[in-house]
Every structure is written in C-alpha cells, then in structure tokens.
Amino acid sequence: MRIEEELKLDFSDVLIRPKRSTLTSRSEVDLEREYVFYHSGLHYRGIPIIAANMDTVGTMEMARALARHGVSAALHKHYKDADLAAFFKARGRSKAGEGGSVVFYSMGITEADYRKFRRVEAATGDLIQYVCVDVANGYTKSFVSFLQKLRKNYPKITIMAGNVVTGEMTEELILDGADIVKVGIGPGSVCTTRKMTGVGYPQLSAIIECADAAHGLGGLICADGGCTSAGDLAKAFGGGADFVMLGGMLAGHDECMGEVVDGDGGRKVRFYGMSSRTAMEKYSGGVSDYRASEGKEVLLDYRGPIEVTVREILGGVRSACTYVGARRLKELSKRTTFVRVARQLNEVFGQS
Numbered sequence: 497m498r499i500e501e502e503l504k505l506d507f508s509d510v511l512i513r514p515k516r517s518t519l520t521s522r523s524e525v526d527l528e529r530e531y532v533f534y535h536s537g538l539h540y541r542g543i544p545i546i547a548a549n550m551d552t553v554g555t556m557e558m559a560r561a562l563a564r565h566g567v568s569a570a571l572h573k574h575y576k577d578a579d580l581a582a583f584f585k586a587r588g589r590s591k592a593g594e595g596g597s598v599v600f601y602s603m604g605i606t607e608a609d610y611r612k613f614r615r616v617e618a619a620t621g622d623l624i625q626y627v628c629v630d631v632a633n634g635y636t637k638s639f640v641s642f643l644q645k646l647r648k649n650y651p652k653i654t655i656m657a658g659n660v661v662t663g664e665m666t667e668e669l670i671l672d673g674a675d676i677v678k679v680g681i682g683p684g685s686v687c688t689t690r691k692m693t694g695v696g697y698p699q700l701s702a703i704i705e706c707a708d709a710a711h712g713l714g715g716l717i718c719a720d721g722g723c724t725s726a727g728d729l730a731k732a733f734g735g736g737a738d739f740v741m742l743g744g745m746l747a748g749h750d751e752c753m754g755e756v757v758d759g760d761g762g763r764k765v766r767f768y769g770m771s772s773r774t775a776m777e778k779y780s781g782g783v784s785d786y787r788a789s790e791g792k793e794v795l796l797d798y799r800g801p802i803e804v805t806v807r808e809i810l811g812g813v814r815s816a817c818t819y820v821g822a823r824r825l826k827e828l829s830k831r832t833t834f835v836r837v838a839r840q841l842n843e844v845f846g847q848s
Contacts, residue, residue: 504701506683507728510834517821522814526824528566528596531738533675534714535647536654538625542566542596543810544825545729546718548743549573549602549628552766556583557751559599561802565810566596570628570656570741573602577612581619588623600628600656605642617650626654630678632689634660640672647673656739659720661697663709670715676739677715679706683722700735700834707736726812733813733825734832742809748796749805756798763798 519525531540547558549570556579559569571580580601587599601616601624603609617624629646631639634657643657657669658678666677682689682696690696699722710717718739719732725745732740746752748765757764799805813825820831 504698505834505836506698507700507722507724507731509698509836510700510731511837512730512734512816512820513833513835514819515821515831515833517818519818519821519823522811522818524823525814525817527810527813527817529738529825531716533654533716534670535673535675536625536652538652538654540598540654542568542598544568544739545809546570546600546739546741547746548720548741549600549630550743550747552752553743553746554602555751555753558746558749558802559583559597561751562806563597565806567806568598568600568739570600570602570630573604573609573630577615577619580616584616584620584623598626600626602628602630605629605631605639610642610646622652624653627656628678629655629657629674630659632659632681634658634669634678635665640668643669643673656718658718661702661706663705666706666709666715666717667713670710670713675715676718677706677710678718678720678741679703679737680719680721687721700731703732703735703737707738710738711736726809727816729809730813730816730828731834733828734816734834736829744796745809746802746805748799749802750800751802757795764795765798766795 527543528541529544532538533540543566545567547553547562547567547569549572551572551574554570554572556571556575559571562569571583584599601613603613613627627646627650629643633639643655647655654675655673656676656678657674659680660666660669660677661679661681666679669677679702680699683699699719703717703719706717716738717736718741719737720741721743723729723732723740723742723745729740752765757766817823817825817828820828822828822831
C-alpha cells in the first residue's frame, strides 16, 4: 500500500487568472489547431473537439452537423458494417483545410471488433483514416497487444487509444502505436466507475501529467470526460489537452439517438453511460454475473438542434482566450495560470 500526498486537481478546483490582452474581439481568436500525427504522419487542421463515441452522442447525424463547424466526432461502435461503409464512402477522404472535421471509427479490442473493422476497412478502401480504440481500462496487457497489432497492420491510420490517467502509461501507449492517448477514468457525468470501484484520478491533474508525458515523445492527448461547461473546455486546453471529447454536453439534441420521452416538466431525452445496465442490456444481453454496472441512466431536457449548443461552446472558449490574450488556441496553455479556489467545507470534510 502506498499513499501519494501530492495535490491533485479537478476542473472545479481552479479558475484561470486573467491577463493583459491586445485582443479587441472574440472574433479575432482562431480555435483551429494543426497537427502532424507521430505514427501515421497525417496532417490535421480543425477545431480539436470530438463528440464522444457513445451511442446517444457519437452518431452519424451528429458527425454531419458538427462538420459544419469544423468539429469532429467518434462514431459509436454498434453501427452495422453496411451502414459504416456507406457513411465513410459518402463522406469521402478528409483532408486538411477541407471542413476541418474528422470522423473516428470506434472499436473495442475483441477479435470480433477486429474482424468487423477489417471488413468495413476493406469495403471503403483507404477512406477510414482515424480509429478510436476504446476500453474502460487502458492498463491491461491485452489492450497494449491489440494496439501493437493494429499499428503494425495499419501503419497509415491515425489511432486514438485509451483510457488512461498517468504519464507512464501515456508514454507506453504512444511508443506502442497510439498517435493520441485518451485521458480520463471516471470523470464522465454518467460514469460511476469511481463510485463502484474506488478507482480514478482528478481530471485536470491527469490532463496536465499525461500531456507532459505525451508531448515529450511527440504524441498528443484527448481529454475525455468531466467537462460540464465551456469553461471546463478552456481549463482542459489550458492544462495541455490537444483534443477534448464531449459526451453529456452534446447529449439531448436532435442529432442524438437517445429516446425522447414526455413527462412532468416537458420533453426529456434518455442519456446513459456505455458501461451502464441500459447499454449492456441493449448490446450484450444484460450485465454478466462476474461484473457490475459502471454507468447510469439520466433524463436530460430535450435541447433541439445541436447548432446553438456548439456556438455557445465555441464562443465560451474564444472568450476564455481573450481573457488571457491568446490569439490562437495553441497559445492558451502557454498563457494559462490556474488559481486554486476553496471548496465548500462540507465537500472538504465529506459532510452531508
């Protein structure tokens, strides 16, 4: 047993301190980033925000809507082969400067997942350029072995892989083939991993530590989970995140697949974690005897089309940049100073 005494921080523990700025308008802020991925060599230029690969968020409709804003999406892995092939064929090849958005094909690490990817990839030629290898626990040997196999067989594909929360594992995944490491265990709004297992890591500290590790090797990270407002995105980017993945902030819209229900207080939309009982009953026939649900289902207010929400998110991040004088999103981490804020006493001492 070992106890780490060093302070670890979440988004709610800090604010960004303002600085003198020569910017006169939010419109002067450029939110696009440009990257050349370490392993694939592909060039990327766009707004580095990604819709999460949850079946209620990472939809084809969401990908099309976000593309109009230069924002990307990770499709959920439960689409049928034919539907995925048709989508990528219709979309064509994503190139830098052409819309700015990319779409990730998402997959797990089972042999069935790999066979499905091979079928879809063969049906689309070289149109799938971005893959998200997604597991809850990125520390297993089987995950690393799968990543190595995928990189060996598909050297030109950009791979995002996770999830992890520590610098040493970030380094290992980059050396084993990941271009982008997905960072976050337990911070999502419908994730109960921390409650059910006691495992996790404060998200802002995870971002800072993993970004430092990744950038030292030429890799990138994607902050996954914990953002509940545009200010949280600004903190994530300020902490060194290269991409930010959003789930709950994009849920409840027309472009999502969540079931719409009418109840007291108006129209609601079902939103649930992909390790929840709801998701496992939908895709796996229920929760297996040897495991527990690590997600929950909630009802969100119906929010209409995604357009207004996307503009609010992008506007909030632009505004954060103006407060610290960052003309480009790339400059935000260099100009960010975090100020710790005091939590309420009942949070500090665990009182109800």
